Amino acid sequence: MTVTVTADMTMSLDGYIAGTDHSVANPAGNGADQIGGWIHAQSSWRERTGLGGGESDHDSEIMREWFEATGAVVMGRLMYDSGVEFWGDNPPFRAPVFVLTNRPGPTLVKEGGTTFTFVTDGIDSALDKAKAVSGGRNVDIAGGAHTVQQYLKARLVDELQLHVIPVLLGGGLRLFDNLGLGSHALEPIRVVDTPGATHLKYRILK
Amino acid sequence: MTVTVTADMTMSLDGYIAGTDHSVANPAGNGADQIGGWIHAQSSWRERTGLGGGESDHDSEIMREWFEATGAVVMGRLMYDSGVEFWGDNPPFRAPVFVLTNRPGPTLVKEGGTTFTFVTDGIDSALDKAKAVSGGRNVDIAGGAHTVQQYLKARLVDELQLHVIPVLLGGGLRLFDNLGLGSHALEPIRVVDTPGATHLKYRILK
Numbered sequence: 001m002t003v004t005v006t007a008d009m010t011m012s013l014d015g016y017i018a019g020t021d022h023s024v025a026n027p028a029g030n031g032a033d034q035i036g037g038w039i040h041a042q043s044s045w046r047e048r049t050g051l052g053g054g055e056s057d058h059d060s061e062i063m064r065e066w067f068e069a070t071g072a073v074v075m076g077r078l079m080y081d082s083g084v085e086f087w088g089d090n091p092p093f094r095a096p097v098f099v100l101t102n103r104p105g106p107t108l109v110k111e112g113g114t115t116f117t118f119v120t121d122g123i124d125s126a127l128d129k130a131k132a133v134s135g136g137r138n139v140d141i142a143g144g145a146h147t148v149q150q151y152l153k154a155r156l157v158d159e160l161q162l163h164v165i166p167v168l169l170g171g172g173l174r175l176f177d178n179l180g181l182g183s184h185a186l187e188p189i190r191v192v193d194t195p196g197a198t199h200l201k202y203r204i205l206k
Numbered sequence: 207m208t209v210t211v212t213a214d215m216t217m218s219l220d221g222y223i224a225g226t227d228h229s230v231a232n233p234a235g236n237g238a239d240q241i242g243g244w245i246h247a248q249s250s251w252r253e254r255t256g257l258g259g260g261e262s263d264h265d266s267e268i269m270r271e272w273f274e275a276t277g278a279v280v281m282g283r284l285m286y287d288s289g290v291e292f293w294g295d296n297p298p299f300r301a302p303v304f305v306l307t308n309r310p311g312p313t314l315v316k317e318g319g320t321t322f323t324f325v326t327d328g329i330d331s332a333l334d335k336a337k338a339v340s341g342g343r344n345v346d347i348a349g350g351a352h353t354v355q356q357y358l359k360a361r362l363v364d365e366l367q368l369h370v371i372p373v374l375l376g377g378g379l380r381l382f383d384n385l386g387l388g389s390h391a392l393e394p395i396r397v398v399d400t401p402g403a404t405h406l407k408y409r410i411l412k
Contacts, residue, residue, distance in 0.1 A: 014382035170387035176220035181376035
């Protein structure tokens, strides 16, 4: 069974996924609150996080599509540490999540189908584990920047979707900031333009 | 008369306008030939450069729109030095071009309405000179990266259009690589998606 590996990232037009001085305590960084705004306003996200309400529009459909297509998730430790409190007892993933880390720990079982499994033996192992439990659906490399770069560099990503926010941040954490990334030819899959973001989806040619 | 100041740049999805080791002798840099490809294949560009033929499609319309809307151009010295031989005796601009430089020189008068005037007293002066002769049409900041950054930083650009090429270059000359740029809020104007490029146009909010 072939499993598609996706990476979905939200970034400013000038390529930043967080502002300056980002950290676990300040994951969006300074001046970059709008980066996550297109997600948090949407009904599909709010439904998943138990908040209810929100806007039902193209942005929401993009988010819903991601939830429906994704069978397992891989993320870096910093993203996990930054998000776990915010996601709460019933995280929106509702799928197995594999966290790349040097610190082993027991798997955390949350409500709604989300589990967090800590993988200490590298990106190939995490991806294999995710593929094995994705039920044939996509495995998404959810972030952060360094984790996505590692998978891109290893040419393990099949589809890349960028949600481009209409702002120039002028500084912060770059999505693409890795001299060893190498060149990748892309085939455009689609563009969805909404007031909140421009959603650019590409197939990465091997 | 209000003149709109535009900046139009072609970049890879990861934000590079040229590959590594770019120079006057190798303006596209290594591995980045496709950056200019969407322009050079188009009938509107080929018509302007006397080549004829080429593809008439949305990409060509974007280029034609730029030619029709632009009454004067500002560019950096490196862009001029890199392009002047390629543009030949009848450059495609057919409008006054102001070149930012430290080296004064006489204005060059080419065929078809293009002139190259060398401006040594700064970006405000070059923009004022360009506005004065644009006939109410746009003044375009044509590049390169450093020149566009200077005008963005001074908050002198009204509209920013990026032509995003479907490739990850992984390294090279960044369009946005300037810690002093500051944050700019953008209002999306439109997205035109073509096989050659995704054309993203924004108004910069002041």
